[in-house]
Amino acid sequence: MSITTARWSAPGLLAAALLLAGWGFVRRSPAAPTAAALPTLASTQNELGAQIARIDDEALKASFAELGLPAPPVCSGLETTVVELVLQCARDWSERRDGDALGRIGCVQLGLDQKTEALAWFAAAERFGAQRERWVYLLGATCQSLSLDGPARTALESARALDARHAVTHARLGELNLEAQRIPEALASFELALKLAPDLSIAAVGRARAQLAKGDVQAAFAAAQAAVRMQPRDFAARRVLADVLARLGRAAEAQREARTADELPSYQGWGTFDTRLREALDESRSLEHLPVEVSSALAVQDWAHARRLTERIVARRPRDTSALRLLAGLCATQGEHAQARTLIDRALAVAPDDTELLITSAELAIAVVDGERALNESARVLARAPQSTDARALRARALFAARRTEEALLELRRLLLEVPEDQALHELMLDMLRRSQRAAEARELLERALTHKSLEAWARAELEGRGTPSGAKR
């Protein structure tokens, strides 16, 4: 029987083809997702009141290997909430092949400041996840922070192709181009970033640096000035302006700008300009990046932001006396003395003999003119550090708050005999004298200070009425 005559064979062959194709699909389909056998998570509380994970890390590592996943972070000792996230992501991959869960573990690694380990997770997330642009961007940003410029460029160019409207991607590519001395490309990238986000100071700074590298000092000067106008408290903007001024031969101005830059935090927090990075870190649930953010916020005197961040720390570490003390200070700065008192009392309940806490407590009492408490707390501080100038100055302030002005001034006079060139003590004394209407003594103090070289400028400024607000230092 020839095939040309066997008409009946067509449906049969078709059916066979379908069967074979079906079998092929079954063979090729990923292994059916199964529930992962992950080790049990237990939790203990540490001295800060934080919940800390206890888990069999070796078993966890084996489970991840079985699931075909990169190595997990060492989870024992991390905060439980972070480990819960890692385990949930592993389950999401195991049960429904959620590729974005891989990226979330990458965020955890990033939050733990384990950037190279994060790379493996982001690379996997880019392959298997639905949020491809997000993961390829984070892959590029992380490579860049590790100075892996080649892969950073590749990843960021992919991210740019997927989302050309993300200004920070262009700015990052500008940085890479600048590093590679590809000045025209760098300038183009920074210009594009600024077109998309006119207030992106990192791009403005990059543009100035690129102009400087190009040798166009005047254009660099204009760009640096624009960067400083955009963000006057941006360390990098001040720095590039100093560099440009130095190149213009304006040494004194360059030094002044450099000094201004030095007073600013050189690292202004993880997500200062990169909101995607900030989101990734927040998603990690790790607290590691928060102290840097708090320091940055404090340095730029953004009390409200510093407070929000510190509140997050306190919520997770209710017995962290450093955080409680900081939060109390921030509340006091915003005039919420009652809340500050509650917080500092909470901290003192944890560490009743902590000198720093006692100082803050005394400061609070002085701020609300609670003389008795101020005296009590300052006496405890002094008992712990009887030779400390700071402790004795605090005692003097407490005495002043308790309206024992003569004793306060006597204590300060004694201190000034021991450390005659201490400007902070002079400021404090001047403040007390002025507040107690003793103009003649205040003038006498300043005139005596004029005899000390190190105090001369300050004293002269005070005498001429150009002084800074008094009592600022101690």
Place this chain on the structure above:
Amino acid sequence: MSSPSPKVAARSAIPTYVAAALAVGAGVWAFAPLERAATPREVGEQFLAKHAPHVLNASSGARESARGLFEDVTARAGVEFVHDNAQRGEFRIPEQMGPGVGWIDLDSDGDLDLFVAGGGALGGEGAAQTCRLWRNEGGRFVDATAESGAFVHGHAFGVAVADWDDDGDEDLAVSRLGSTVLLRNDSGRLFDVSEAAGVRDSSFGSSLCFFDYDRDGALDLYVGHYMDWRTGMDPKCNAPSGARDYCDPTRYQRFASNVLYRNLGGGRFEDVSERAGIRGAPNQTLGVLAQDFDGDGWVDLYVAEDSIPAKLFMNQRDGTFRESALAAGCAFDARGQAIAGMGVACEDIDGDGQFDLLVSNIRGQSHLALLNGGGRFRDSSTRLGIARWSMGPTGFGLVLFDADLDGELDGYVANGAVAAPAQTTPGASPYAERDQFFGWDGERFVDRTAEAGFVGALVGRGLALADFDEDGDLDLALANNGGALQLLRNGAQGAWLTVDVRTLKGAPALGALVEVRCGERWRRRVVRPQSSYLSSHDPRAHFGLGAAARVDEVRVTWPDGARWSKLDVAPRTRLRVGRAEASAASNAGAPR
């Protein structure tokens, strides 16, 4: 029934042909060998293997390899010392910083003896661990602390070795928590002469170095200070896990002032910091290095500062310095940030005849490579490949030397963290980090730790080079914080040349320039024992010769301009050249 015509039959069979073709295709596809889909783990590993292979190497567990360049011979050499860092749970910052280590030919027998800074009590709470000294007896070390008078008390940090009294033997200076100690060597015995010499700075000393800044022939002393630290002033800080940890220095804001002592001769020094213009800017110094960066014949100073701008004191040739780091481009890294500068190495990295800088840095930031162009520096960390592998750990001691004798510079970094990481290994110090060995691959420095054999994996701090077994290559002394002092013997096989440049009195001639030519290529070293971190090296200039069959020319230039040269020197030669052998002396200034 008539049969259909062949044409009709063929047309009617078309569906069958199509179905048959589909069935065959489906069969081939269905039974074809499967190409297994990559797992996320494989995708991640492929990425790291391609772009960050050092990460995979570091995690492969190859901490110690039996066959590599370095071998730990500490026990065999008879050196037994475990640094007491005074960690008592109070997290005081000085606990983290020591110790330093130095090589000194105390008994003037030609080989190098070993001195290490002690630790122990802080703030008078108990007995200190004294400094220790071992005499080198043919590669075996014998404890000679007591007989040599090396038992300096107090928590010590930096070590500097030089013949400061110009009597022909090597003396010492040691920085401490408290006053700097000046030790004079009299016939192999050390005497504390600090008080009589007028060395009275009192602070938290770090690295220190001897150099002749005023070209009067006497070695002056520069002492770096870390901060103005007092007991009870350490703030409280926490690690990511919430546990108590050491604070970042920026939390202190207790800057110190470094000190320059001018050597007046006759065993007397004078504090000239103010007059010389080196006081003023705040210091948080960890590393110091003396070198003539602009080639004017007068030695300048680079000061590595922790988290504040670095300083560059350019010698004004009139007994003063001008701080010029900002203008010279070495105050910050390329991004304009002050680095956490720790150890400093200085060699002619790019072969242009000018001495460049490499500064170790904290975890998360690249070590800083500054290429020198006539006294102006450019951050070339990325270009030189250093940023690719140096961001993981925290580097302290740092040396550049030709470890494998191939004619190119290699380097070693003693690593050890200052803050506990989020992830710690149970039973190990949270601050322990694996050291790194790196080498030049023709284009850039690459991580070669995997082929180094043994590298330290404790809390590395001081690091000093010396050919202590006199086999022609440079070995290492590695001082670990709170851990054992380690001696790493270098087992390189290859050709080398050492040039031991001496003063008129027969001591190492600090500041002398040694140039070696093989074919068209010149290599240069300066006799500069003090570099790295808190440490002092073998003063002999050492060169690996690679494939060169001979050394065509050796030139030596003393700091006073006197010169000496020799043609056709055989490999594996130890040259010792005294100042008296120099052909002519000149005060016109040292050559480039």
